[in-house]
Amino acid sequence: MKKISLPLLLLLGIQAEAQLTDTLKVMSYNLLNFPSVDPERIDTLKGILTYAKPDILMVCELTSAVGGDDILFNALNVDGETNYDMAVFSDGPDTDNMVYFNSAKLGLKEQNVITTALRDINEYVLYYKSTDLATTTDTTFFYIYVCHLKASTGFEAERNGEAQLLKAYMAGRANLQNVLIGGDFNFYGSDTEPAWNTILTGSAVTIVDPINSPGHWNSNSSFAAIHTQSTRTASFGGGSTGGMDDRFDFIFMSPDLNSYGNDAKYVTGTYKAFGQDGLHYNAAFIDAPTNTTVPLSVVNNLYHMSDHLPVFMKIAINTVSNSIPEILAGMKIWYSKDSQKIIFTFENPLPQTGSFTIVDLSGKVVKSYAQLDEGNALNVADLDSGMYILQMEQFEYSMKFVKE
Numbered sequence: 385m386k387k388i389s390l391p392l393l394l395l396l397g398i399q400a401e402a403q404l405t406d407t408l409k410v411m412s413y414n415l416l417n418f419p420s421v422d423p424e425r426i427d428t429l430k431g432i433l434t435y436a437k438p439d440i441l442m443v444c445e446l447t448s449a450v451g452g453d454d455i456l457f458n459a460l461n462v463d464g465e466t467n468y469d470m471a472v473f474s475d476g477p478d479t480d481n482m483v484y485f486n487s488a489k490l491g492l493k494e495q496n497v498i499t500t501a502l503r504d505i506n507e508y509v510l511y512y513k514s515t516d517l518a519t520t521t522d523t524t525f526f527y528i529y530v531c532h533l534k535a536s537t538g539f540e541a542e543r544n545g546e547a548q549l550l551k552a553y554m555a556g557r558a559n560l561q562n563v564l565i566g567g568d569f570n571f572y573g574s575d576t577e578p579a580w581n582t583i584l585t586g587s588a589v590t591i592v593d594p595i596n597s598p599g600h601w602n603s604n605s606s607f608a609a610i611h612t613q614s615t616r617t618a619s620f621g622g623g624s625t626g627g628m629d630d631r632f633d634f635i636f637m638s639p640d641l642n643s644y645g646n647d648a649k650y651v652t653g654t655y656k657a658f659g660q661d662g663l664h665y666n667a668a669f670i671d672a673p674t675n676t677t678v679p680l681s682v683v684n685n686l687y688h689m690s691d692h693l694p695v696f697m698k699i700a701i702n703t704v705s706n707s708i709p710e711i712l713a714g715m716k717i718w719y720s721k722d723s724q725k726i727i728f729t730f731e732n733p734l735p736q737t738g739s740f741t742i743v744d745l746s747g748k749v750v751k752s753y754a755q756l757d758e759g760n761a762l763n764v765a766d767l768d769s770g771m772y773i774l775q776m777e778q779f780e781y782s783m784k785f786v787k788e
Contacts, residue, residue, distance in 0.1 A: 405745055406512075407651065408489065408699045411438035411658065412566030412635050414532070414613075414692035417479065419451035421622045430459040431685040435678065436658065436696065440510065441484040442566035442635075444532040449473040452482050460484060471495050476504035481530035481567070483508040493525065498553045500546040505531040507553070512648075512701055524647040524701055527560055527638075531567040533579065540577055543570060547579035551586035561646040562699075563638035565591065568692065570632050573600030583636060591636045594655040594697060601631035609662035614691040615669040623691030627666040633657070633695045644771045644786055647702045654698040659686050669693075702745075702771060702784050717774075719785040724765035726774060726785065728756060741775045742767070 418425060433441070441460070446452055452473045460468035469487040474480060474497055481504065485492065490510045498505040512524040529550060534542040554560060565583065574580040580598070584591050601607045612633035614624045641650045659669070661677045669675065669687045678686075686693060716729045740753040740762055750772070753762050762774075767787045774783045 406489065406701045406703050408439040408486075408648075408701060409437060409696070410440045410442075410564060410566075410635060410699060411436055411694050411696050412442040412530070412633060413444075413694035414568040414633060414690055415443050415445045416621065416623050416690040416692065417445050417447055419454060420447040423451070423454070425621075425689055426454050426458050428685045428689045429455065430462055431681060432689060432694070433459050434463065435682050436694070438484075438696070439486040439489055440526070440528065440564070442481070442528065442530045442564075443484070444481050444530060444567050445479045446482050447479055449475065452480075455482075456484060471506075471508050474504065474506060478503045479532065480504070481506040481532065483510075483528055483530060485510055487513075489513055490526075498529075498550055500549050501542065502534050502546065503532050505529060505546070505550050505553075512703075514703055524562065525559075526562045526564060526648070527554075527557070529554075529563070529565040529567075531565070531569070533567070533569050533571075535570045537572060539570075540579070543577065544579040544582055547582040548586060551582055551589055554589045555587035560589070561638065561640055562648045563591065563636075563641075565636040566634070566695065568632050569634055571634075572602040572630070574598035575600050590639055592639050592642070594635065594637055594641075594650050597631075603629050603666075605665045607631055608665040609660060610657050611660065611665070612657045612693045612695065615687050615693060616691055617668045617671075621688075625691075627668060628660075628664045629666050631657075633692055635695050635697055641699065644702055644784075647784070649700050649702075649771075651698040651700050654696070656696055658694040658696040659683060660693055717783055719764070719787070721788050723761070724787075725759075725761040725763050728760045730760075743773050743775065745771055745773075 452470060456468060456470050467486050467488040468484055470482060470484045471492055472495065473482065476497065489512065491513055493509040493511050496507040498507060508528040510526045510528060514523060531550065533546050571577045571580060597610060599607060601611065608628065610631050611628045613630045614626050614628065616623055616625050617627045619625050637650060640646045641648060643649065659675065659678045659682060661675045663673055664671060670683060675683045717726065719726050741749055742751040742764065743749050750767065756762060764787055769787055771784060771786050774785060
């Protein structure tokens, strides 16, 4: 991944953050049987996506491959945009899922299907495209799961069965990291849905709700700010009515995304029901008071596109490589949490010229060393917790580490 020499970091100063991190916008959206119900809604969807500009778009209630292509070519790659791509359409029982991604930042490594009694759950493995990926083969992976669990009260056991199949599959995946599980879960409350605990802890695979908001969400005004369904009180286009009173839609994530555990981190405070202002409990999304969270045109598009609101969040990616240059072959460098030191072991002595510098993610130099200590280490005990970049001037080499 991207290497930045120390002189360049010093030159860029605060602007170095753009070189060290990137941000991905992630969205999950129930499209309300698109395109079977009113394919003309593609222009409505275009208005939403042009405003949101997601880098990863997970969708459910897709009803055909034609509709999948329509989204790519007429709602994403529009108005001069050409970078969006999509996975291969998988036609399962009932409605289907899909992931779209910004191919300037991401590529698709593989995709797989998890079969359940009602609808397939789809797995998509994406990788981040760093500028030196071809030479370092060092990258960040995202394991994306899109699902639409059984609807309606009285089907809690069925939803739990689907969740169990998902978690059992995930438990068998090697190197699982940076997990995002998006879709329509049809959960009425964490207190009544066994699938809630299955998603979070089932099969010994830990998953978290980014906003940590358990509760009985259905018909509970305390959760108005995170309700995702229904945008409508009038019946049209096959959507559910009743106004905003349910939290059916989620993006769950793995806990490594809380701490750059695998080079990516959820940006705190960015998770939201997209466009939700919390002022339309049991009301239609277009009712008074006027929603000013997003432009009025987007409010209208969200109302007409689906009976669900999308869920949205941002993820920051560390773009600095830990790939060891050939000149450092035989060397190992790691951060020891116990000793709070960066430890070096090597077959050949290091050159005596050149310094070691630590910068934070804003590009600010926080510590410098003229040489290693007698134990071939660098003491970082006085640094605050967080992610840092170690720069080795003599090799123009950088290494990321997390100080706990």
